[in-house]
Amino acid sequence: MLLPKRKFSCPFVLNVVLLALACAAPLLAAAPTAFAQTLPLPAHVVVVLEENHAYSQIIGSSEAPYINSLAAEGASFTNSHGIAHPSQPNYLALFSGSTQGVTSDACPNMFSAPNLASELIAASKTFTGFSEGLPFVGAEVCSSGKYARKHVPWTDFSNLPSTDNQPFTSFPTNFATLPTISWVIPDLLHDMHDGTIQQADSWLQTNLAAYVAWARTHNSLLIITWDEDNDTRANQIPTIFVGSMVKSGNYSEQIDHYSVLRTLEALYGLPYAGRSASATTITDVWQ
Numbered sequence: 001m002l003l004p005k006r007k008f009s010c011p012f013v014l015n016v017v018l019l020a021l022a023c024a025a026p027l028l029a030a031a032p033t034a035f036a037q038t039l040p041l042p043a044h045v046v047v048v049l050e051e052n053h054a055y056s057q058i059i060g061s062s063e064a065p066y067i068n069s070l071a072a073e074g075a076s077f078t079n080s081h082g083i084a085h086p087s088q089p090n091y092l093a094l095f096s097g098s099t100q101g102v103t104s105d106a107c108p109n110m111f112s113a114p115n116l117a118s119e120l121i122a123a124s125k126t127f128t129g130f131s132e133g134l135p136f137v138g139a140e141v142c143s144s145g146k147y148a149r150k151h152v153p154w155t156d157f158s159n160l161p162s163t164d165n166q167p168f169t170s171f172p173t174n175f176a177t178l179p180t181i182s183w184v185i186p187d188l189l190h191d192m193h194d195g196t197i198q199q200a201d202s203w204l205q206t207n208l209a210a211y212v213a214w215a216r217t218h219n220s221l222l223i224i225t226w227d228e229d230n231d232t233r234a235n236q237i238p239t240i241f242v243g244s245m246v247k248s249g250n251y252s253e254q255i256d257h258y259s260v261l262r263t264l265e266a267l268y269g270l271p272y273a274g275r276s277a278s279a280t281t282i283t284d285v286w287q
Contacts, residue, residue, distance in 0.1 A: 039267050040245040040286050044178045044220040046211060047264075049094075049151065049185055050200060051087065051193040054229035055080070055236045063197040066205040067240070070212070070224065074242030075285040079254045082228035082235040087193075088150045090227040094257035095153035095183075097274025107142035107149050109156045116181065116261060118159045119270040126179035129154045130168045132187040137170075138162030146187035146194065151227070154183070171207075175214045181264060184208070192226075215243050225260060245287050255282060 055078070058064050059071060082090045088106075089099035096115035117127035133147030140162075142149045149155050155165055168185075172178055189195040190203035204224070212222055221243035229235050239255065262276035272279075 039281070039283065040219075042219055042221045042243065042245065042267060044175065044215070044218075045181045045223065045264065045267070046178070046208070046215075046221070047181065047183045047223045047225070048204065048208065049091065049183070049191065050224065050226045051151075051188075051191040052228060052230055053192050053197065053226055053237070054232065054234075055238050057230065058197065058226075058238045061197060064201040066201045066209070067224065067238070070222070070242050071238070071240050072248070074222075074240055074246050074248055076250050077239040077241075077255055078250050078252050080225070080237050080239035081254065081256045082226070082237050083257050085228055085231055085235070087227045090257055091151055091153040092156070093275075094225070094227075094261055096157070097258060097261055097272065097276040100156075105150045108140065110158055111156055112158045114271065114273045115154070115157055115160075116264060116270075116273065117154055117164060118157065119265060119273065120180055120268070121160075123268065123270055125181075125268060127154075127160075127181050127183075128164050128166055128170075128179045129183045129185065130166050130171045131185040132168040132190060134165065134167040137167065138165050146189045148188055148193075151185050151191070168207075173210075175211055175218070175220070178220075180268065212242060217244065219244055221245065223260065225257075241282075241285055246285055247287055249285075251282075251285060253280075253282075253284070255280075 058067060083093040084090060084099060086105050089102050092100050092102055096113055100111050102109060120127045129152060131147060131152050133145050135141060135144045140155055154160055186203055190200050192200040215222060221241065223241055225239040226237035229237050258275045258279035259282060262272055262279040263282040265272055265276060266281045
């Protein structure tokens, strides 16, 4: 039996519309909060590793005027920590989310675990490591002059192309040609390991100030951090983010190498390697 067609009055239709909008209101209200937590998508990130100095030795030091100018311009983390002592496990932690069981600076090592570079490549993005003093592209030597492989973690992973291992002399002057993420490893004289704080500060200004200036207007980011402090239990280190998308200031949340790796992975929607999966993404420093 056919039912008679119902006729709806204008007030009834209006009430239905108002009810639908009222039900949707909580969803609409949630949108600004989600948007506020959206991470930026930098065109390029350059990560620089320095050596064996505590936060208190660098931040505020007259020997590091350029580094302190970057800390004032960008986000300076006042509660940042290394993972272990000595150096090598920290590089592996920041690169792969794990120390890979390494407890010394012994060389060579070889692993096949997921890492920042392999994740970028799988996502059709790019990675290059630039090391000062590397004798030739793809070199796997443990040392050469002031170059030290223990500070160059991508050389320890069999799942990466050797061409991603470049001498610093290949660092481009046309920064638009940089890969998605680059690591820059100064040699032992210029990373504060063998040389002075002042030497490292001067090297950084000479070699990366032009990139920093370019990054300010080209949606790009510089991260400077240290592998470990001066061998204390606290292992507190400076970590600085500088770029057009960064809110300047001091940030007091506790972070470590796993936090920084997770943040890099999150910026590009990558999987989380090792212990970065249980770390916290840094979300409060972005414009």
